[in-house]
Amino acid sequence: MTVATSAPVAAPIEATELLHELERPYLLIVWDDPVNLMSYVAFVFRSYFGFSDEHANALMLQVHEDGQAMVSSGTKERIEADVVAMHGFGLQATLRRADA
Amino acid sequence: MARGFKRQGAEYVATLDKAEARLVANLAADVLEMLDSRVQEQELPDDASVGLAGHAGSAHAEIDTGAAAPADEDAADSSAAEPAGEDRWWEALGLSNADLMPGASGGERRRARPEDPALARLLPDLIAASDATEGEAERLRALTEPVVVEGKREALAEAVRLLTAHPLKVPADSAPRFASALNDIRLVLAERLGIETAEDAERIHGAEDSEDEMDRYLALLYGFVSWLQESLMTALLKRR
Numbered sequence: 001m002t003v004a005t006s007a008p009v010a011a012p013i014e015a016t017e018l019l020h021e022l023e024r025p026y027l028l029i030v031w032d033d034p035v036n037l038m039s040y041v042a043f044v045f046r047s048y049f050g051f052s053d054e055h056a057n058a059l060m061l062q063v064h065e066d067g068q069a070m071v072s073s074g075t076k077e078r079i080e081a082d083v084v085a086m087h088g089f090g091l092q093a094t095l096r097r098a099d100a
Numbered sequence: 101m102a103r104g105f106k107r108q109g110a111e112y113v114a115t116l117d118k119a120e121a122r123l124v125a126n127l128a129a130d131v132l133e134m135l136d137s138r139v140q141e142q143e144l145p146d147d148a149s150v151g152l153a154g155h156a157g158s159a160h161a162e163i164d165t166g167a168a169a170p171a172d173e174d175a176a177d178s179s180a181a182e183p184a185g186e187d188r189w190w191e192a193l194g195l196s197n198a199d200l201m202p203g204a205s206g207g208e209r210r211r212a213r214p215e216d217p218a219l220a221r222l223l224p225d226l227i228a229a230s231d232a233t234e235g236e237a238e239r240l241r242a243l244t245e246p247v248v249v250e251g252k253r254e255a256l257a258e259a260v261r262l263l264t265a266h267p268l269k270v271p272a273d274s275a276p277r278f279a280s281a282l283n284d285i286r287l288v289l290a291e292r293l294g295i296e297t298a299e300d301a302e303r304i305h306g307a308e309d310s311e312d313e314m315d316r317y318l319a320l321l322y323g324f325v326s327w328l329q330e331s332l333m334t335a336l337l338k339r340r
Contacts, residue, residue, distance in 0.1 A: 029228075034301040035290040037326070039333035040283060047276060083226045084244045088251045090283040094228045 025099070026079035028072040031092040032063050044089045045071065073098065102324075104331025105270070112275050112335050114328065115267040124325060125263035127285045132256040134219055134288070135249050142211065142246075210238035211245055218291035222284055223248060255281040275336055282329040289322045 030041075038060055045056035049072060062069040071093075072082055079095045086093035103115040116124070214220045225232075226240040259281035262270055270278045293315065295301050305323070310316045 034295055034298045035286055036283065037330055037333060039330060039337065040279060043276075043279070043333055043336060080226065080240065080244065084247055087224060087226075087248045089280050090222070090287055092224055094224075094231065095226055096228070096231045 025097060026074060026076050027070050027096045027098055028079050028082045028086070029068050029094050029096050030059075030063050030071045030086060031094070032067045033092045036091060038064060040089075041091065044086070044091060048085055048089070102328075104328070105335040107272075107335050107338070110272050112270045112272065112278075112332060113267055114270075114331065116328075118266055120324065121263045121266060121268060123321065124282075124285070124328065125260050127289070127321065127325065128256045128259045128263065128281055131222070131281075131284050131288050132253060132260065134216070135222070135253050135256070138214060138219060138223070139246075139249060139253075208239060209242040210235060211242040212238060213241065218288045221287050221291050222252065252280075252284055256284065270332070275332060279329055279332050279336075282325055282332070285325050286322060286329065289318055289325065293318050293322060 041063065042053075042056045042060040045051050045059050046053060049056075051059070059069050059071055072079065074082075076095075083093050083095050102117060102120055105112045105114045107113075213225060214223055223241075223245055225237040226244060227237050229237070255277040258274060259278055262268060262274070262278065290301075293300075293304055295304060304319050310319065
């Protein structure tokens with residue numbers, strides 16, 4: 001049995017927090033809007049995110065039927081860029097912290 | 101009678117009456133002008149940049165409102181977001197991660213949501229009020245709104261140009277931008293018509309016989325631009 005060379009008590013917590021930061025702490029939420037055409041919303045999902053027709057249509061229907069859908073997740077910078085892109089297309093989108 | 105978009109070679113072609121094309125071009129120019137007024141309002145000194153939305157009218161005075169096709173080259177910052185490569189067309193809208201790096205445009209600056217509800221619909225908050233910490237929406241807006249505004253202005257200015265040709269020919273590369281310009285026009289019309297819910301949208305379908313003449317007119321415009329955008333989406337889908 002060997003003794004650990006260095007094992008600070010706080011390490012596991014720090015490591016978990018770091019991991020959380022590195023994972024996908026932010027979500028992109030797209031909201032239903034009575035103005036945007038369903039074909040257009042699906043088109044945006046397909047062409048911007050590179051989703052398949054099926055996935056883009058399923059997400060579009062989820063937005064339409066549930067009022068919102070989580071469309072992507074990632075780092076703060078990534079999701080900010082996604083929100084900006086969605087606003088560029090005229091979709092109603094916001095970012096949300098995953099643990100919120 | 102107007103005919104919707106069909107793919108012809110490297111273009112999407114629609115045949116609109118000249119009066120119809122002019123109406124849509126004027127709408128695009130109107131939305132462009134709203135965004136121009138937002139830019140001018142934000143170019144005021146820093147200490148005046150928050151909460152001045154009500155003064156948009158004065159910042160507005162220099163724009164020639166009679167022009168059907170306003171020049172988009174005169175804005176001081178029009179060179180700030182040169183279109184990138186055409187292979188990733190959303191980058192041509194000025195949308196990329198690099199633009200969003202902290203410090204790229206102002207650290208802790210804040211920018212207030214537009215007071216005009218139609219402008220606020222074009223430029224929504226990046227974070228819902230229920231998810232945001234104090235001042236977070238305003239800080240995010242200060243960082244990102246110029247990018248969104250610039251992309252929309254470019255798309256609308258291009259739409260105004262394209263709509264002067266008869267028939268209307270939209271290059272395949274420009275089709276997504278043209279669709280987004282039509283969408284922005286519809287968002288503004290919807291706000292003016294008070295479309296907040298799916299029921300409202302249904303009601304507008306029947307508003308052609310509304311008693312209010314302006315509502316009737318806006319409803320007709322809304323229906324026409326919706327039809328034009330849907331026909332472009334159908335043509336884009338067929339292609340694949």
